[in-house]
Amino acid sequence: MIKLNTGYSFSRVPYITYDALDEYAENVVEDFAPELLRTPGILDADAFIEYYLGLQTEYHRIRYDRKVLGMTAFNNGFLQVANEETGAPEPMPVTTGTVIIDTSLTLKRNLPRLRFTTMHEGSHWLIHREAFAEDNPFGRIGIYENQYLAAKEGRIDYSRSRRERSDIERIERQADFLASAILMPRPALRVAFREFFRFYDEKAHRIVKGSSAMDDCFAVQLPEYVAALFGVSKRAALIRLEKLTAIVDGRSWKGAC
Numbered sequence: 191m192i193k194l195n196t197g198y199s200f201s202r203v204p205y206i207t208y209d210a211l212d213e214y215a216e217n218v219v220e221d222f223a224p225e226l227l228r229t230p231g232i233l234d235a236d237a238f239i240e241y242y243l244g245l246q247t248e249y250h251r252i253r254y255d256r257k258v259l260g261m262t263a264f265n266n267g268f269l270q271v272a273n274e275e276t277g278a279p280e281p282m283p284v285t286t287g288t289v290i291i292d293t294s295l296t297l298k299r300n301l302p303r304l305r306f307t308t309m310h311e312g313s314h315w316l317i318h319r320e321a322f323a324e325d326n327p328f329g330r331i332g333i334y335e336n337q338y339l340a341a342k343e344g345r346i347d348y349s350r351s352r353r354e355r356s357d358i359e360r361i362e363r364q365a366d367f368l369a370s371a372i373l374m375p376r377p378a379l380r381v382a383f384r385e386f387f388r389f390y391d392e393k394a395h396r397i398v399k400g401s402s403a404m405d406d407c408f409a410v411q412l413p414e415y416v417a418a419l420f421g422v423s424k425r426a427a428l429i430r431l432e433k434l435t436a437i438v439d440g441r442s443w444k445g446a447c
Contacts, residue, residue: 191240192217194317202320203357208367208433215371218316227375230382232421235308235373243315245287247308252292263288264322274429285416287315309369311335317368318361335424370430374420383436388414400440409437 197205206214219227222242226233233296239245245262250271252258261269263284270279271290284290289311295304321324386408389396399409413428421426431437 191244191316192221198320201356201357202323202326203360204317204320204364206317206364211364211368212371212376214317216375216377217366227377228381230378230385230419232405232419233309233373235305235312237374239289239308239312243312245289245312245315247289247291248284249291249293249296250282251294252290258290259289259303260311262311263290264315264319265324289315292429302417302426304419305421306369306373306423306426309373310365313365313368313372314361317364321346321357321361367433369425370422370433373422374416374427374430376434378420379416379430379434379436382416382419383412386412396435398440399437412437 191216194204194206196210199205200344216227219233222238223233227232236247240249240437250269251274252261252271263269263286263301266285267283268281269284269290272278273280290306291304291311294300295307332348375427384394389410397405397408397412399406413424413431416422417424422430428437
C-alpha cells in the first residue's frame with residue numbers, strides 16, 4: 191500500500207492539493223492494478239478494499255433517510271445502525287478496519303453508487319487515519335458521539351469550489367476526490383477522451399458547453415461513455431470531467447473562443 195507523503199494540519203488532516211491527490215491516486219492504481227492506469231476499465235472495488243487495504247466490509251442499514259451510505263471504523267467501538275424491523279438506532283460493535291456499507295446500495299440500480307461509496311471509504315483509510323488516531327492530541331474527528339468513525343453522506347459534492355468550513359468537510363471532499371481519481375485515473379481517462387472523439391472522427395478538444403450544438407451534445411454523451419467504461423455513475427463521471435476541465439461552461443470559462 192502506497193503511503194501519502196504530505197503535510198498535515200494541527201488536527202492531522204492532510205494539507206494537499208487536488209493535483210497532488212491525482213498523482214497519489216495514480217501511484218495507488220499503479221501499485222494495485224497497473225493495467226488500469228493505461229487502459230480504461232472497471233477497478234474491482236471489493237478486491238481493493240479487502241486485498242490491497244486489508245479491510246473487511248459489512249452491510250447494514252445505517253439510516254433509513256440514506257443521508258449516510260458508508261462508514262469506516264478507525265478504532266474499535268460501536269456504530270449506531272438502524273434496526274431492520276423498527277428503524278430505531280441500536281449499537282453494533284465494530285473492530286478497527288471495518289467498512290460498513292448501507293444495504294440500500296446493493297440494489298442493482300445502485301451498483302455504481304456502491305462502488306463509489308466503497309472507494310470513498312477506502313480513501314478515508316488511505317489518507318485520514320492520522321486524523322482518527324487515538325493519540326491525536328486534538329481529539330478524534332467524527333460526526334458520531336462515539337468518535338470512532340468517519341461518515342460518508344449520500345451525495346458527491348467535491349465539485350463545489352467553496353472553502354471548507356470544518357475538518358469534516360475537508361476530509362469528506364478529499365475522500366470524494368481521491369475515490370474518483372482512483373476509479374477514473376487521469377492517464378486512462380485521457381485514453382477514453384481520445385477514443386471518444388476518434389469514434390466521431392473529431393479532433394479531441396475541450397468541450398465548451400454553450401459554444402456549439404455539437405459541443406452541447408458531446409457534453410451529454412462523454413459522461414455517459416466514461417461512466418460505462420469505468421463503472422461509475424454519470425454524475426460522478428461528469429464531475430470528474432469538469433474537475434479536469436475536459437468539459438467547461440462557456441459562460442464562465444475564460445479560455446473559451
